[in-house]
């Protein structure tokens with residue numbers, strides 16, 4: 001007899017499903033809160049016993065979400081096999097650097113046909129793998145989805161109106177996630193371009209750092225609009241060259257997420273850029289943040305990859321020079337402004353090839 005959730009359409013028409021959230025940081029907490037409020041039993045895995053005890057006893061995750069109480073049936077655990085074993089659907093909010101090792105060490109716990117959704121917006125250092133590709137490699141018998149969009153955790157836990165995107169090839173995965181997460185303050189839109197949605201979420205972190213930096217330097221509102229729009233041109237050029245659908249970048253996971261992280265100090269990547277723009281060393285800015293800013297790693301990987309495949313990414317190159325080569329911010333800005341003037345929308349008018 002197949003297990004309850006092993007095959008066929010998943011029945012989420014009723015509330016009260018068992019779900020797992022892996023990762024006890026800001027976003028794991030935000031998603032656990034939504035799922036708990038939506039009436040589901042949340043097996044909430046984190047590696048720190050003291051943190052699990054605190055949430056069990058008080059409903060508060062004081063390190064990452066000190067002002068929020070998690071309500072509903074939230075069951076913190078430090079046993080990943082227990083969380084995954086009890087869950088019909090698993091959401092993974094582990095930073096990209098640790099994503100593969102956590103999944104690999106526990107790969108035998110995932111069941112055939114189990115829905116596993118990545119919430120992580122990053123790229124693996126070796127091999128330029130996205131999280132859905134890691135899931136495909138490590139737990140190939142699961143059904144994989146990716147959630148991405150303009151989703152600041154701090155706003156979701158305050159029930160501020162939010163929209164997100166579930167990307168999956170399998171329509172049952174899309175429908176299941178829409179029904180599990182959707183509520184009066186959260187709308188879940190669907191996409192089939194898994195690679196594009198996922199890559200957009202990772203790439204926009206780079207431009208959030210750029211925008212924070214520009215804001216610290218008081219470059220003005222026109223400059224902000226220029227950076228966001230040219231960031232969009234650059235990230236879609238790169239992603240399309242790797243097989244993403246350009247139209248995905250017009251959606252919530254593309255321009256939507258770019259807008260929120262490039263305009264809000266609530267974004268950690270923006271905050272890192274802002275601190276560096278004010279003269280703080282990158283390492284100090286990251287240490288002060290105390291949470292993950294995926295963009296600082298993604299930047300290195302995208303710079304390398306874009307050079308390897310010959311894709312022009314002047315903002316990536318300029319930010320890299322500032323963060324990792326000690327270039328002066330004003331020199332980089334000057335060089336960007338004085339480079340060859342080119343096409344606005346290159347899907348309409350191809351770029352003049354000149355680096």
Ligand SMILES: NC(=O)C1=CN([C@@H]2O[C@H](COP(=O)(O)OP(=O)(O)OC[C@H]3O[C@@H](n4cnc5c(N)ncnc54)[C@H](OP(=O)(O)O)[C@@H]3O)[C@@H](O)[C@H]2O)C=CC1
Nearest residue numbers: 023024025026027028093095098120121151152153291292
């Ligand atoms: N916060 C947000 O607004 C959003 C975040 N995301 C994405 O979600 C992902 C997670 O980010 P977020 O929750 O914000 O990050 P945080 O920095 O808030 O938390 C990171 C979490 O990951 C855990 N962790 C780190 N390394 C390991 C490991 N080796 N094994 C197990 N757990 C580990 C940390 O545990 P510990 O405390 O024990 O170190 C902590 O619980 C990122 O890719 C981010 O881009 C996506 C949308 C919105």
Ligand SMILES: O=C(CO)COP(=O)(O)O
Nearest residue numbers: 149150151152267268269
């Ligand atoms: O991805 C996010 C919002 O959509 C969160 O951005 P930060 O990681 O920069 O905080």
